[in-house]
Amino acid sequence: MFDRFLIRENSLENTKEDGQCTGFKFSVRIADYRGCFLSLHNGYYVKCDDVEYPVSIQRFEINGKEPRNFEEIKKAVWEHWDYDDEGVLWIEKDGGLEPGMHKIELQQSILAQYGYMPWDQEWLENPPVPGKGLGAGKNTTVSQFNLELK
Amino acid sequence: MGIKRGVSFYSYQQTQFFKQMNWKDMIREVHDNLKTDGVEIVDEAIIKKYPFATDEFVFDWNNEIARFNMNPVTMDVYLDVHQFRDHIMNHREAAERLKNDIKLASKLGFKNVRCLCLVPTEVIEMALSTAEKYDIKIGKEIHAPLPIKPGLSHEKIDPVLDPRMVDQMIELIERTGTKHAGLVPDFGIFQHSPTKLAIDYYKRQYSSEMIEFILDKGKENTVEEVLKMMDKKYPNHGMNFMTLGAIIMKESSARPEDIKDIIPYIVSIHGKFYHMTEVAGQLGQYEDQAIEYEKPIQYLVENGFDGYINSEFEGQRYCQDLDKVQMIDEVEQVRRHHEMLTRLIRKYEK
Numbered sequence: 485m486f487d488r489f490l491i492r493e494n495s496l497e498n499t500k501e502d503g504q505c506t507g508f509k510f511s512v513r514i515a516d517y518r519g520c521f522l523s524l525h526n527g528y529y530v531k532c533d534d535v536e537y538p539v540s541i542q543r544f545e546i547n548g549k550e551p552r553n554f555e556e557i558k559k560a561v562w563e564h565w566d567y568d569d570e571g572v573l574w575i576e577k578d579g580g581l582e583p584g585m586h587k588i589e590l591q592q593s594i595l596a597q598y599g600y601m602p603w604d605q606e607w608l609e610n611p612p613v614p615g616k617g618l619g620a621g622k623n624t625t626v627s628q629f630n631l632e633l634k
Numbered sequence: 635m636g637i638k639r640g641v642s643f644y645s646y647q648q649t650q651f652f653k654q655m656n657w658k659d660m661i662r663e664v665h666d667n668l669k670t671d672g673v674e675i676v677d678e679a680i681i682k683k684y685p686f687a688t689d690e691f692v693f694d695w696n697n698e699i700a701r702f703n704m705n706p707v708t709m710d711v712y713l714d715v716h717q718f719r720d721h722i723m724n725h726r727e728a729a730e731r732l733k734n735d736i737k738l739a740s741k742l743g744f745k746n747v748r749c750l751c752l753v754p755t756e757v758i759e760m761a762l763s764t765a766e767k768y769d770i771k772i773g774k775e776i777h778a779p780l781p782i783k784p785g786l787s788h789e790k791i792d793p794v795l796d797p798r799m800v801d802q803m804i805e806l807i808e809r810t811g812t813k814h815a816g817l818v819p820d821f822g823i824f825q826h827s828p829t830k831l832a833i834d835y836y837k838r839q840y841s842s843e844m845i846e847f848i849l850d851k852g853k854e855n856t857v858e859e860v861l862k863m864m865d866k867k868y869p870n871h872g873m874n875f876m877t878l879g880a881i882i883m884k885e886s887s888a889r890p891e892d893i894k895d896i897i898p899y900i901v902s903i904h905g906k907f908y909h910m911t912e913v914a915g916q917l918g919q920y921e922d923q924a925i926e927y928e929k930p931i932q933y934l935v936e937n938g939f940d941g942y943i944n945s946e947f948e949g950q951r952y953c954q955d956l957d958k959v960q961m962i963d964e965v966e967q968v969r970r971h972h973e974m975l976t977r978l979i980r981k982y983e984k
Binding site for chain 1: 644647651656679680684714718720951955
């Protein structure tokens with residue numbers, strides 16, 4: 485769902501922390517028709533210009549709080565990502581990206597379900613690694629975006 | 635008395651996503667253009683900061699409902715068993731979520747909550763006393779590929795759904811004597827053939843050749859058999875059971891006449907549809923070519939069903955890989971659906 489609209493156009497920027505360029509970020513929406521408990525959000529498969537950036541170097545900014553890594557997001561069991569709200573995905577990359585066009589491939593992972601499933605124990609012990617369609621909710625393919633960094 | 639029309643705001647999910655309409659605009663659309671009062675929501679799409687609706691939201695919602703004299707019919711509620719991430723939610727915890735949803739529904743003036751077909755009956759039973767206290771009915775959804783009555787040849791279409799779900803709910807209702815549990819049939823159970831929008835979408839997502847192969851093999855084979863052929867011919871196909879089942883659909887998961895026997899248990903109905911197109915030769919009249927509406931409506935009217943059919947449009951997701959201009963107009967689709975509902979209800983209500 486919303487395959488081509490998960491990343492907002494014109495949202496790609498480099499991130500600056502303590503005067504240093506620490507990576508890049510862009511704004512994302514939820515690939516579903518409902519919001520979710522934030523703890524269910526399990527990170528992204530992200531490739532930028534054919535380089536993959538694993539969940540361990542991703543942070544997620546939502547609900548007016550500082551960006552949190554996905555170990556912290558996992559603990560946000562009483563916080564909600566509302567359907568209407570945009571989140572910002574922060575990716576660590578020393579020096580950030582060069583200005584110009586960048587190809588970004590993305591798959592979101594949210595462990596939303598409609599009840600008990602046969603793989604529940606497996607997902608508890610080994611949450612799916614984003615990118616293969618497992619835990620990808622309503623959009624199991626990888627979406628491609630060409631975004632400009634100004 | 636009789637069949638009343640309403641809309642699940644699920645139908646406007648794409649319009650909401652692009653911020654072209656908010657829930658107040660949706661209420662206005664139902665009131666001003668569809669000329670009816672039935673409202674259904676997905677809790678996690680509409681309620682800000684779910685599950686802790688603010689007093690301001692509750693008042694704002696109730697005020698808007700009062701302003702236009704609307705009727706909040708059913709609130710759709712969910713069950714995400716991985717919420718806590720350090721353990722799988724047990725049945726008592728699942729019941730706590732349902733109880734909280736019931737209280738929320740009550741605050742917003744709803745009469746019913748729709749819970750999903752995979753929610754264990756035991757969880758519903760644990761929440762019954764709360765449902766009674768707040769005078770909210772818990773309606774379990776009969777969603778495709780479930781039948782109403784078991785015994786159809788293709789009932790093992792899904793590995794997790796129990797085809798006896800309807801009987802299990804009726805057993806619970808009879809055993810406890812509760813007036814606060816029932817069923818929410820979804821018109822998707824009367825879908826008898828694949829919707830063209832979905833076939834075209836899957837051709838773009840996978841490959842035309844693979845989808846043609848599925849359609850061809852699906853004529854003579856079951857879903858399991860086709861899946862085996864796919865595993866052999868396309869080892870990395872990545873298609874799941876449900877999607878495959880929807881593509882090779884040959885008959886509906888429930889028989890229209892079976893609805894007659896569950897009418898006393900129906901809480902409200904999901905008017906699921908995918909694509910309303912003009913009826914050949916009938917200007918301004920619309921139909922969904924993949925879903926049987928006329929017979930179930932006839933049976934509902936003839937057997938005295940008194941309640942709401944709430945439109946639930948779901949075709950938008952098959953166009954969201956396209957440019958914005960090629961995406962489907964949800965508002966227009968729902969208007970067409972209400973043309974059909976109005977026409978069919980009138981035809982049988984004498």
